[in-house]
Amino acid sequence: SDHKMEPIRSRSLILPVGIVRNFEFVLTCICFSLVASEGHRNSSYWAWCMFTWCFCCFMTLFILILEFTRLNNKVPISWDDFTTAFAVLATLLLLSTSIIYPTIYACPTCIRQICASVVSWICLGLYAIEVWLALRRPGEISGFLSTVSGLLKILETFVACIIFTSLDPTKYNLRGLQWCVAVYSLCFIFALLIILLTIGRLVSAFPFPFDKLVTIYNIVAAVMYMTAVVIWPLYAFETYSRPINCDSSCWDKLVVVTFMTAVNVLVYIFDAAYSIKLVFFIRQE
Incomplete structure (x- = not known):
């Protein structure tokens, strides 16, 4: 054998x-x-x-x-x-x-x-x-x-990792920026949790429809990211202006976080819209 x-x-x-x-x-x-x-x-x-x-x-x-x-x-x-x-x-x-x-x-x-x-x-x-x-x-x-929703979850966690790489925790002592960091962290944790539960085949253990729970999460995460995409550049660029000298790496990181926040808000909005359509419209048909 x-x-x-x-x-x-x-x-x-x-x-x-x-x-x-x-x-x-x-x-x-x-x-x-x-x-x-x-x-x-x-x-x-x-x-x-x-x-x-x-x-x-x-x-x-x-x-x-x-x-x-x-x-x-x-x-x-x-x-x-x-x-x-x-x-x-x-x-x-x-x-x-x-x-x-x-x-x-x-x-x-x-x-x-x-x-x-x-x-x-x-x-x-x-x-x-x-x-x-x-x-x-x-x-x-x-x-x-391997579905659209699953691939979007992977994209959301990836963009969050880029944001975390560009964050400097020693600089953000304002409540507005702290809220944005909380948004990035919470959404990342829950998106990663959804991926792990799915891979581990633990979805069936939930006493309520898991797809509807994910849809609610997508809507809440999209709203939270909408607040972050406004608050982050408002507080960050007002507090930390672009330096005159050549060493502008800190300011560049602020730009990266701003851009990636905008990318993720679009991903979360699309994910929420797609999951709403999938759960509440297509399945009813």
Whole structure:
């Protein structure tokens, strides 16, 4: 029986998605190795880039090991949901990193930084291919996180991570800015909780319709983000004006938070509208 299992195990590595994942693992490992060899940078953006490459590398290796040993069939979660959600999240993470790292740290004479940037863009393409391979087989992937609502939840958590990376907790002592940080944190926690409950197949344990609860959350989160998209720039730019000297990194971070808040308010509004249509109109038909 062991001899029969070997072809089954090796088959997971020679399928198109298996080949893509092997390249993902190797190239993300090369990325953080190149950047780590240049030394540590005291910057939240540098830490974000390193986290992205390390996270994608080790999570891809984890998926490869579980599928090769067939232990993924014994994991008490929706494996298809998990791998699809990770591929989408990794694509978004690498998109941000592939833009941030070369913009801030690469220069015409920085060979290792340029190589890391190029490899990061190749990794981005590989994870995008994995998403395409997963979503083009609707018969095999049917979970919540492969639907429009699930993908929007992943996007909402990703944008919140970019916002957290750009926040400087030592500067925001005004109540208006503290409210915005509370909005970002609460919405992030609940969106992540919805993802985890779905992957863990715990939705059926709720004594009330989970989809209606998510719809109510989407509406509340959209309203909260609407307040943040007004309050954040009003308080932030009034309190911390753009510096005259060249060191404007703090002000640039305020701009990033403002832009990402605007992006997330649009995502939450669309998510709320889509969930209302799905729960209260389409199902009634």
